[in-house]
Amino acid sequence: MTTVGVGMVGHAFMGRAHSQAWRSVGPFFGPPLTPVMTALAGRSAERAGAAAAALGWASVETDWKELLRRDDVQLIDICTPGDGHAEIAVAALDAGKHVLCEKPLANTVAEAEAMAAAAGRARERGIRSMVGFNYRRVPAVTLARRLVADGRIGTVRHIRAQYLQDWLADPQAPFTWRMDREKAGSGALGDIASHIVDTAQFITGHTLTGVSATLETFVPERPVPGGGTAPVTVDDAALFIGRTDRGALASFEATRVATGRKNALRIEVSGSSGALSFDLESLNELWFYDGDEDGATAGFRRIVVTEPDHPYTGRWWPPGHVLGYEHTFTHQMADLLTAIAEGTDPSPSFADGLQIQRVLAAVADSAASRRWVDIEGSD
């Protein structure tokens, strides 16, 4: 049994999610490479130590650079805020470590370009990299992509995608790094619009070529825990329309102030002979309309995506037993470990992450200029 030592940087929300996935991937997927939870890096020895004990990491580093020097670490898992991604990822790849990097790939196009370049260099040496757009690996989403690829909805004409959350609807919700442009790059745009752009492109196989957008910050300052307020320097909401390289129209909305919607990543795709609809709040369901059905019995089918014929689900439980949010990360780890073992490139790549970054930049540019903006590199 071959193993791969994992060093994870960061131990907040994403660190907890990745830890559960590293723990679970072995028992359920029996991947060709077995991950070893070798080391956790965090700035504070105390907090990192407590996290490592709770989450099951064997050792702790207070400087992530130490991870790169360790022979027992072959894979770096980056779970920090976006402003740290580029430095860590480039260094890790150049040091010959495989890299899994949380999304969005970076805070700027320039950073993402540097990361994609490093990934290209590393690839020639057999070093793999992947960006963590985990929602691709919701079984219903993977199934959606398969149905489109199989021609079950015909030519895609419409994409309508929304990512609706409400944790900032209340003006008294406190200021965090996610509202600080320096740390986060942007607000709803980078954090959640990036997810729907990736998911939409993943399901359809189309690439966005241009967008027209508007951004808004509804609550311009927020209370700081401890006293006083801080200015919100990112968007609360991003709204844009676009077109794809294969002739579809697309509509996107990402917002953190959609009162009552907790985690509603909703995507609907209309094709010339069928349609698909998904909502992350009902993660185990995919709705599929088959336009080839008889007119009297045609209708959107609620597929409960828990059956042996569905992606990933057969590895977990008998039919009908639903999965949750965290399982998407386990699927991600399983696919990454398989790619490393087989010497293939995992997906989504850093190049994919860079393309998403260009879309985000075009959205910001369009919102500022009030014009349609073509996306660099697409045509």
Added chain:
Amino acid sequence: MTTVGVGMVGHAFMGRAHSQAWRSVGPFFGPPLTPVMTALAGRSAERAGAAAAALGWASVETDWKELLRRDDVQLIDICTPGDGHAEIAVAALDAGKHVLCEKPLANTVAEAEAMAAAAGRARERGIRSMVGFNYRRVPAVTLARRLVADGRIGTVRHIRAQYLQDWLADPQAPFTWRMDREKAGSGALGDIASHIVDTAQFITGHTLTGVSATLETFVPERPVPGGGTAPVTVDDAALFIGRTDRGALASFEATRVATGRKNALRIEVSGSSGALSFDLESLNELWFYDGDEDGATAGFRRIVVTEPDHPYTGRWWPPGHVLGYEHTFTHQMADLLTAIAEGTDPSPSFADGLQIQRVLAAVADSAASRRWVDIEGSD
């Protein structure tokens, strides 16, 4: 019992719907003015005669102008394609007849301006006019407006509106006047985007100030019954984002090629302390999220809008007995007859219809120029 003689122009889909409403408004609403189905105008004496017999009209005219000359007709109900609206409505108003005109008000802003001017002149003489955006009178939609007005969702921040149909998804669906710019003015834009713009503004009380748009014709020519094909000169789909006079972001999609969606006028409104959601395919339901509820029990409520406390419904059946599409027209007639009897202005007015027309024009302009376009008259 005072009566009002109605003369209706046109007897296709809308003529049938209006006829059912004129028949039903008396028994269920007992309005202060009782409508008499006096005369039906249609070009072909034969077809108009058959329609009058089937639909319950007492007489027939082959020239709508004759209706204006009849003393037993006090109200003109215009159910023709859009290219006839302006001429008929202006003449009728100037002849001292009340006018109900189907939506959209006209095919161009210029026509709509002439109609609004005529309505203004007529109003001074106590003559009333109304444009038929019937979906305002879905009980769930009227209730939605009431909840917003009562402050139940706080400040409106997001409007997301879609009108999804699929009758043109099939490239073999035949050419009709609705695909001809000369007759229809535009495609999905005028026919169904007009409805969601009106419904969105009606529910929220906001007015659109600017838009960025794109239009598409996916099937450029269609078979003509009898042989050959004709070019489609209107849009199959209209997609736009916008902003309102009171700071909300809005997203609109109107399409006739959304495979599987039959008549899905969907509108969702997010406010600072609540939210609303509606889908015309489930006409009797309104979803309401009350952000003031306790966190443990907050959730979108499915209100079955059939209760005595709901708009219009108490006039029909006991609680829980659902209404259909046609009832919106009966509600419209009831409100119009009441306004005429009481000497007040019915709503939506021709001025409202003109404002919608300006939004539609801005959408077309933006789609052509690839820029954000401000809407004339709003600020």
Added chain:
Amino acid sequence: MTTVGVGMVGHAFMGRAHSQAWRSVGPFFGPPLTPVMTALAGRSAERAGAAAAALGWASVETDWKELLRRDDVQLIDICTPGDGHAEIAVAALDAGKHVLCEKPLANTVAEAEAMAAAAGRARERGIRSMVGFNYRRVPAVTLARRLVADGRIGTVRHIRAQYLQDWLADPQAPFTWRMDREKAGSGALGDIASHIVDTAQFITGHTLTGVSATLETFVPERPVPGGGTAPVTVDDAALFIGRTDRGALASFEATRVATGRKNALRIEVSGSSGALSFDLESLNELWFYDGDEDGATAGFRRIVVTEPDHPYTGRWWPPGHVLGYEHTFTHQMADLLTAIAEGTDPSPSFADGLQIQRVLAAVADSAASRRWVDIEGSD
């Protein structure tokens, strides 16, 4: 054009619903016999006169027996409480009038037997009779029957049927004749359990052979408008399980105290290779699971039953335009008029109504004896 004069007895809820149907059946269905709303019978001349004026009846009788003597009346429409059904229906049939009788057919099996006998005698003279289980003619319900008959769900194994209302959940809801055994025969049992028994048997083609039941009156007395209280002598809820002649298991619940359910007639049928589900609160939808679909894409389809291929709907509006409660009565009138014109027997017959009555009697018997009770006449 041949006509049939209709005389209606009663003008409360059912009278209003039937009137709307008599008015609408001509314009939308163009039946071979055109109904004429000739006379309305009600005990109070004043109230009957007002109702006739409002609902469109040409004349009034204060004694329903007068209707039987009139030559311009060929069809008697019985909309009275159940205790009047037998006397009126038998007399009308014996007088050579066609009869439409509201459900349940009678308050007792003996009455229903007399009515079925009278219907049998009349039939030999070409006189037709029908009992008004209108929910058979919800398009989704008719479609469900068709799918079962076409073998689309295989052998029926399970029927689960509920009729949930909540208008008596509040102990302060006032006493009416519907809570009086003398007038109504029973409570939820006759009023709404009868509907689900009929609908279940109609969809599946199965006949109940035995039941085990329990009945309950949660609120034993209720306030009388004007002061005081009256004892409730009927059931608030009826719960039973049963078996059918073709080997299926069935579960029924009818209640007027299911808080929050307004008019939820829900029926679900599981077959060996498919399933169906329906809820009257979503009247325009039928859910269908096709077990022959591929495992990866199988799911309950939400069929929006508004398409040209669906029962009845093509006579109303274009695709996607929903119908309401009242339309079921129009469908009923259309089918009745067609049967009379064609000299065939309309359905459901008085014999069908009698069979339902026997099921209701078995339910009451079982609830009293705490035993499984076989249903008379089935085997």
Added chain:
Amino acid sequence: MTTVGVGMVGHAFMGRAHSQAWRSVGPFFGPPLTPVMTALAGRSAERAGAAAAALGWASVETDWKELLRRDDVQLIDICTPGDGHAEIAVAALDAGKHVLCEKPLANTVAEAEAMAAAAGRARERGIRSMVGFNYRRVPAVTLARRLVADGRIGTVRHIRAQYLQDWLADPQAPFTWRMDREKAGSGALGDIASHIVDTAQFITGHTLTGVSATLETFVPERPVPGGGTAPVTVDDAALFIGRTDRGALASFEATRVATGRKNALRIEVSGSSGALSFDLESLNELWFYDGDEDGATAGFRRIVVTEPDHPYTGRWWPPGHVLGYEHTFTHQMADLLTAIAEGTDPSPSFADGLQIQRVLAAVADSAASRRWVDIEGSD
């Protein structure tokens, strides 16, 4: 940090689910006792060894009795078929080991009585026992119980509970021990009806006092892998109605042949002033109707049970991130470990399991006798 050594018997479906829970309970719940996955018992050394390696158990025994002799094992987790429960549980308790036993507690009332007696004896020595009705610990179900207890739906009047699966709808589905009365005790009755009886009683706090039932085996024999067929000696479906000690009516259906329903444990509770509805296929949702709401805005609320105010969920992810089937077991382990540490009795107890067993026996008795059967021990 105090630990408890766990010895698990069995490593099939339930063994895998329990293992994931033992792995996850530490990181997410930080319970006062930390479980150590000490030993796995299975008859085949080879298969048990492979399972232990895959699932993370430190050692293997081929005789479960060895677990009782080990000092490093303080808790026995029984995941075998029902025919082994009584022997193992009684021996373990008598040996001073805490016991978690999968549901249903036993195959017969006699076995369950012996187990409850052993649990009573053990309890006096501070030894704890629990039966694994894991669905009590779906956050939505726990929340439902809390709402009932808080009086949010008033007096419970109706319980309607269904557990619908379809894995035996196909007559070609192969024979397994679950279709063998010797091994499984019963079919849908013990396997899944037990769950809905427990869940219904848990949510409402009511106890069933009597039932009337029918059972059916639709497919009397099934193919045996390898060739030939075997007789099915258990029920495919169990249908019953009942009454509770506090005056509610209840309806239950458990079936393995409800085509299209994968794991639909559905429960709806109607109270005098509110109602609740739940479906395991949508595990993260609870529907709540508050009858005290204003009539115009009352409706069933879809509560997405992922918020900090909800039971258990705050230990996992930020708001809006859904859980799956397996998390119910983790909650179960957390509560069990807490009870052991605090010296309190975990719930559901073996006495609870015995009461469920008596309900199941009454159901079987009623189905055979075609009479209403009172449940032993209730009154």
